[in-house]
Amino acid sequence: MRAIKAQLFRPVNGKDRLKHPFRPIAWCGRMKDSGISAGVFRIGMAVADLENSSDRLAKVKAIAAQAQGRLWIGSDSVPRKADRTPTPRVTLENAVPGQVVTDGETSCYYVRRQLRHIWPESATIIDHYRWAVHGSGQVQLDRPGTEELARITGVRPDQTLYFDIETCGFSGTNVFLIGWCYFDGNDDFVVEQFLARDYSEEAGLLAAAGRRFQDAEILISFNGKRFDMPSILERAVIHRTSIKAPTCHIDLLDHARRRWKSRLPNCRLQTLETLLCRRYRTGDIPGSMIPEVYHDFVRTGDAKKLAMVIQHNLLDVVTLAQVAAHLIGGTEPGE
DSSP states (O other): OHHHHHHHTOOOOHHHHHHOTTOOOOOOSOOGGGTOSSOOOOOOOSOHHHHHHHHHHHHHHHHHHHTTTOOOTTOSSOOOOOOOOOOOOOOHHHHSOOEEEEETTEEEEEEEEEHHHHOTTHHHHHHHHHHHHHSSOOOSTTSTTOHHHHHHTTSOGGGEEEEEEEESSSTTSOEEEEEEEEEOSSSOEEEEEEEOSSGGGHHHHHHHHHHHHHHOSEEEESSIIIIIHHHHHHHHHHTTOOOOOOSEEEEHHHHHHHHHTTTSSOOOHHHHHHHTSOOOOSSOOOGGGHHHHHHHHHHHOOOTTHHHHHHHHHHHHHHHHHHHHHHHHTOOTTO
16 A cells, blocks of 8 residues: 555656646545445646746746836846937948949949048158158168069159958959059048949949059059959959059068068058057957948948948058058068
8 A cells, every 4th residue: 555655646757747747646535445435536636836837927928018028137127118219321422422433334432532631640651651662761672572662662653552452251252342542742642442332333343443553553452462453353354344454563461471470470461550550440340340331331321330441441551551661661660
């Protein structure tokens, strides 16, 4: 009889409860075999746990209804309803003033700015560039491997373009921004940028860049021989656009590695900007976010974040000109 009671009063675990949720858990009274004529048989059902679970579920549903579906873990208070007022959309013309340029059936957005009008420290940048590249500061052009750099000093200043591109990802994806700067020969740098306002304007962007490249004598980039120019030429083939780039293309990454590789932690452009140009970017957009920002702009037309991409491109091309001046002028890190 004890064995029978032990079996009957055995707890019902979770697994058994799922298979047999109404399993008898107790016998009360005695069976006819025990000699008692009127035996009473009662089945106890595993109801207590189910009732407790139902109570807890009801409380959670009540809180969820009160919070309107917004439960915050770790807080007993219900958060206030979020402000769903949409932020005003910033148009491209207001974010970065420019103009639409059209060539036949293609078009794109064109921005032209002079450095003195937008950059407080432009005077220092311009004076150093003029001294190092077109003045008396050319002290490092007798080293091996500097023949390319020497060519910069022998051409008309506005015929040397420092250029950079922004794409929708890795090589082979859309080119949506091409920017360059050049020294006007007097007292300023001119920055020009061509932007595709949507994917269809890539053809117009490439055509505009091709016309300007054709008029230049020297193109200068940073890793441009491996990425920027191959990307431009590949996308030009897709759009059946002819681009005749100058025969002289100087990649400053190769020269920077040859000169400073053993003295700098790396030769990334922003590292050179920090250690040579003594400038640290604040509020700059990471390169990994640029494709996403452009896709968002095409989808929504909001240029608030795209303005940061255009500024990022401007900083890159100006830094290129500064790095060239430091290479030619013989600047060393820390000087």
